[in-house]
Amino acid sequence: MTWPVADGVLELGDLEVERGGVIRDARLAWQSHGTLNAARDNLVLYPCSFSARHQDLSWLIGPDGVLDPTRWFVVIPDMFSNGLSSSASQLDAYPDVVTPADNVRAQYRLVTEHFGVEVLAAAYGFSMGAQQAYHWAALHPDQVERAVVVCGSARTARHNLVMLSGLLRTLEAAPEHLGRGRFSAEPAAALRAFSHLYAGWALSQDFYREELDRSALGHRDLEAFLHTDWETAFAHQRAADLHAQMVTWSAADISGGGDLAASLRGIRARVLLMPSQTDLYFRVADNAAELPHLRSAELRPIPSVWGHRAGNPRANPADQAFLRNNVREWLEG
Amino acid sequence: MTWPVADGVLELGDLEVERGGVIRDARLAWQSHGTLNAARDNLVLYPCSFSARHQDLSWLIGPDGVLDPTRWFVVIPDMFSNGLSSSASQLDAYPDVVTPADNVRAQYRLVTEHFGVEVLAAAYGFSMGAQQAYHWAALHPDQVERAVVVCGSARTARHNLVMLSGLLRTLEAAPEHLGRGRFSAEPAAALRAFSHLYAGWALSQDFYREELDRSALGHRDLEAFLHTDWETAFAHQRAADLHAQMVTWSAADISGGGDLAASLRGIRARVLLMPSQTDLYFRVADNAAELPHLRSAELRPIPSVWGHRAGNPRANPADQAFLRNNVREWLEG
Numbered sequence: 001m002t003w004p005v006a007d008g009v010l011e012l013g014d015l016e017v018e019r020g021g022v023i024r025d026a027r028l029a030w031q032s033h034g035t036l037n038a039a040r041d042n043l044v045l046y047p048c049s050f051s052a053r054h055q056d057l058s059w060l061i062g063p064d065g066v067l068d069p070t071r072w073f074v075v076i077p078d079m080f081s082n083g084l085s086s087s088a089s090q091l092d093a094y095p096d097v098v099t100p101a102d103n104v105r106a107q108y109r110l111v112t113e114h115f116g117v118e119v120l121a122a123a124y125g126f127s128m129g130a131q132q133a134y135h136w137a138a139l140h141p142d143q144v145e146r147a148v149v150v151c152g153s154a155r156t157a158r159h160n161l162v163m164l165s166g167l168l169r170t171l172e173a174a175p176e177h178l179g180r181g182r183f184s185a186e187p188a189a190a191l192r193a194f195s196h197l198y199a200g201w202a203l204s205q206d207f208y209r210e211e212l213d214r215s216a217l218g219h220r221d222l223e224a225f226l227h228t229d230w231e232t233a234f235a236h237q238r239a240a241d242l243h244a245q246m247v248t249w250s251a252a253d254i255s256g257g258g259d260l261a262a263s264l265r266g267i268r269a270r271v272l273l274m275p276s277q278t279d280l281y282f283r284v285a286d287n288a289a290e291l292p293h294l295r296s297a298e299l300r301p302i303p304s305v306w307g308h309r310a311g312n313p314r315a316n317p318a319d320q321a322f323l324r325n326n327v328r329e330w331l332e333g
Numbered sequence: 334m335t336w337p338v339a340d341g342v343l344e345l346g347d348l349e350v351e352r353g354g355v356i357r358d359a360r361l362a363w364q365s366h367g368t369l370n371a372a373r374d375n376l377v378l379y380p381c382s383f384s385a386r387h388q389d390l391s392w393l394i395g396p397d398g399v400l401d402p403t404r405w406f407v408v409i410p411d412m413f414s415n416g417l418s419s420s421a422s423q424l425d426a427y428p429d430v431v432t433p434a435d436n437v438r439a440q441y442r443l444v445t446e447h448f449g450v451e452v453l454a455a456a457y458g459f460s461m462g463a464q465q466a467y468h469w470a471a472l473h474p475d476q477v478e479r480a481v482v483v484c485g486s487a488r489t490a491r492h493n494l495v496m497l498s499g500l501l502r503t504l505e506a507a508p509e510h511l512g513r514g515r516f517s518a519e520p521a522a523a524l525r526a527f528s529h530l531y532a533g534w535a536l537s538q539d540f541y542r543e544e545l546d547r548s549a550l551g552h553r554d555l556e557a558f559l560h561t562d563w564e565t566a567f568a569h570q571r572a573a574d575l576h577a578q579m580v581t582w583s584a585a586d587i588s589g590g591g592d593l594a595a596s597l598r599g600i601r602a603r604v605l606l607m608p609s610q611t612d613l614y615f616r617v618a619d620n621a622a623e624l625p626h627l628r629s630a631e632l633r634p635i636p637s638v639w640g641h642r643a644g645n646p647r648a649n650p651a652d653q654a655f656l657r658n659n660v661r662e663w664l665e666g
Contacts, residue, residue, distance in 0.1 A: 158555060159533065159541035165559060166530030173522035175508040189506035197499030197530065200492065205616050208492035222491060226498060280613070283538050 001062075003069040007031040007054070010110050015086075017102045019251070021095030028106045029084035030054070030077045033061045034069030036115060043115060044072040044122045044331070045107065047132035048079040049312065050245055051237055057129075059314050066324045072121060072331070077107045079128065081244035088181060089238035096180060098244065099251040100128070104135045122146040122331055123269070126311045127282065128245070131156070131252040137269040138254035144269040148327055151275055151282045151302075151311030154290050155253040155260055160281045163201060164250050170194055171243050181243035188235070194242070195234035196226055204278035204307035212305070217315060264293035271297035272330040274323065276310035300326055334395075336402040340364040340387070343443050348419075350435045352584070354428030361439045362417035363387070363410045366394045367402030369448060376448060377405040377455045377664070378440065380465035381412040382645065383578050384570055390462075392647050399657045405454060405664070410440045412461065414577035421514060422571035429513060431577065432584040433461070437468045455479040455664055456602070459644045460615065461578070464489070464585040470602040471587035477602040481660055484608055484615045484635075484644030487623050488586040488593055493614045496534060497583050503527055504576050514576035521568070527575070528567035529559055537611035537640035545638070550648060597626035604630035605663045607656070609643035633659055 008030060015026035031054040036043060044067055048057060054076040060066040067074045078084040080098050085106075088094040111117050123133035123144050130152020137147040138154070156164070171177065171194060174187030207213070208222075219225040234242075255263035271294050273287040284301050291299050304310035304319045313319035341363060348359035364387040369376060377400055381390060387409040393399040400407050411417040413431050418439075421427040444450050456466035456477050463485020470480040471487070489497070504510065504527060507520030540546070541555075552558040567575075588596035604627050606620040617634050624632050637643035637652045646652035 157538065157542060158544065159536075159538040161555060162529065162541060162559065163533040165555075166526060166533050169522075169526035169529045170503050170506070173503075173507065173520075173526045187506075189502075193499060193502035193506045196495065196502045200496040200499050203492075205490065205492040205614070206618065208495060209490060209616075209618065209622075211491070222494060222498075226495065281538070283542075285539065285542065289542075 003034055003063070005031065005033050010114055012106055012109060015102070015106060017095045017098050019095065019097040019099065023080065023086045023095065023098070024091065024093065026086045026106065028077060028110055030075055030110055031058065033058065033074040034072055036073040036117070040117050041119060042071065042073050042121050043111065043117045044074045044124055045111065045120050045133070045136065046074055046076045047103065047107065047123070047125045047129040048076065048082055049125070049127035049129045050249060051082070051242060053082050053084050054078055066327050067124065068328070075110070075115070077110055079103055079132070079245065079248070080106070081241045081248070083238065083241055087238070087241050088244035089240040094244065096247070097251055098248050100132050100135045100248060101139060101256065103132055103248070104139055107132070108140065118143060120144045122148060124148040124327070125152060126150040127152055127308065128249050128252070131249070135252070135254050137267045137271065138263050141266055141268040146330060147267070147269045147271045148330060149271060149273050149287070150323065151279050151308055153252070153282055153286045154264060155255065156250055157281070157283065157286050161250055163281055164246050167194060167197060168243060168246050170197065171239050174239070176239070181240055181247065183239045187239050191234050191237065191239060192231050195230040198234070199226055199230045201280050202308045204280060204305050206278055206305035207307055210305060261293045264290055265295070267294060270330070270333065272326065273297060273299045274302055274311065274326060276302045276304050276307060278305050279308045279310070282308060336367050336396075338364065338366055343447055345439055345442060348435075348439060350428045350431050352428065352430040352432065356413065356419045356428065356431070357424065357426065359419045359439065361410060361443055363408055363443060364391065366391065366407040367405055369406040369450070373450050374452060375404065375406050375454050376444065376450045377407045377457055378444065378453050378466070378469065379407055379409045380436065380440065380456070380458045380462040381409065381415055382458070382460035382462045383582060384415070384575060386415050386417050387411055399660050400457065401661070408443070408448070410443055412436055412465070412578065412581070413439070414574045414581070416571065416574055420571070420574050421577035422573040427577065429580070430584055431581050433465050433468045433581060434472060434589065436465055436581070437472055441473065451476060453477045455481060457481040457660070458485060459483040460485055460641065461582050461585070464582070468585070468587050470600045470604065471596050474599055474601040479663060480600070480602045480604045481663060482604060482606050482620070483656065484612055484641055486585070486615055486619045487597060488588065489583055490614070490616065490619050494583055496614055497579050500527060500530060501576060501579050503530065504572050507572070509572070514573055514580065516572045520572050524567050524570065524572060525564050528563040531567070532559055532563045534613050535641045537613060537638050539611055539638035540640055543638060594626045597623055598628070600627060603663070603666065605659065606630060606632045607635055607644065607659060609635045609637050609640060611638050612641045612643070615641060
């Protein structure tokens, strides 16, 4: 079965960002799946996770998938610095900090001006995409009916900031680093280190103890897994873009440095919180702390040993079924 | 109150190591607290954890401390490459791999030849020190009465190997790296990255959520904590020594790559397993998997949010009391 797929780039002009600076001739790439209905009330916005482009995220869209394109008009906006929308790696000048809120401001123009939609049926996201979905619900409380937050949080947790600081400093330690997240060339050795570090964070201790890298993913041993699934993946990334995206991640906070509880109370969307039970950086406890401040929300942890990856379960049928069933139910509610 | 403290260096001559290579004119530094009794049956061996020297570990020795030097003759042997015993940073040639078992072989000579002791009252250790204590119990089953394993394991877990691979690759990515863990100069930027990465692993997510870096440790904010407690500490370390110690850590396996359960069954010591409930790399589950194979053992997790640091609770009175009470009871049993 097929469904309409379209893509495009919205030209935003010079985009001022909240912490200072401008993205010149800013471009917001996007892909859509399905058809906007006549009432214009079936748009599900699906922002990107770290290092992902829309084509990396579309696997869960399908009539039997997590997001049904015969029911919903699913729009994936590419995050700034993911290589498709305006990115640090492509520009002579790029702001020191682009926040999730800056991404949401650009996406808001895509939704309202380009698609002519006033209210999102849902904002759905995984990881940094979940943080953008959360920002949508907080910044536009009357324009988001539902938010599905998969392995994400309203504000990047302090431990997560420490993890990100380690990863940022690893890229900055490269001899190719020119300062402020700019690189003279791709830092191959630093990217290799980065990829191994990320493999330690993105999957749980239990995943490795159960040797799912072998039994579920088919790798010969840890070395093969680290090489094939991690080094190769990050070797194709631009360090400047990874750096810029991690700065965005570090800046995630729906309250903009203010009163988080008050910002959570201001959300009117029905919020489904789906952390992974074994995620090492987007913790169940962080969502549990948000829950009492939300008007209408449920916390449904994914019972999985796949760590953060449970929220993007392309190779993992059990978590995929759990995600699909819960999300589909939530979107119809 | 004071007690006898002595230190020395045992000259081992040229020491062949099990994976190949020689430490020329090997030196084993040590410090002792207390007095060996006439029966020579009160020696508690207390090997070193990663990046620690004996003076970093002696804080828990005291009449009211975890290890009572009026009752026990506590000997701290310095690990190879901790800067006091023979170390990669000091030698033109150093083996690619020095294992925990190599350390134990050197320590065995200190215990039997230098101190004339045939049976340890206990091997006590934290982290890599706990791994060495475990190796003692496995390699010399008739010569270790008790083993206290604090935040350590019989074999480095696969997830821990991934974490270590990330940290090793981070040091190796430095422009100062010459290959095989040797450096032309100290890699300041890589060590800074390393320190931030380590801060993410050594304390738990809950520690940071509860802001214990502020309330318990008195830092103004995360940046101050990372700078003062982490960057400064690792800035004084030699990268070659950190690298060599992490290679040792990666090689920890009481079965030497063989049948772990059989090696655990061979242990005759009474083993107290004390992981921290929130340790991110020495997991309760790893000790729990060892437990059924041990003849005489108990698993008593430290109820703490201090992550790995719960096992070295210098700044943490509650965990210190828990450790002291359990260890003192175990040593008298």
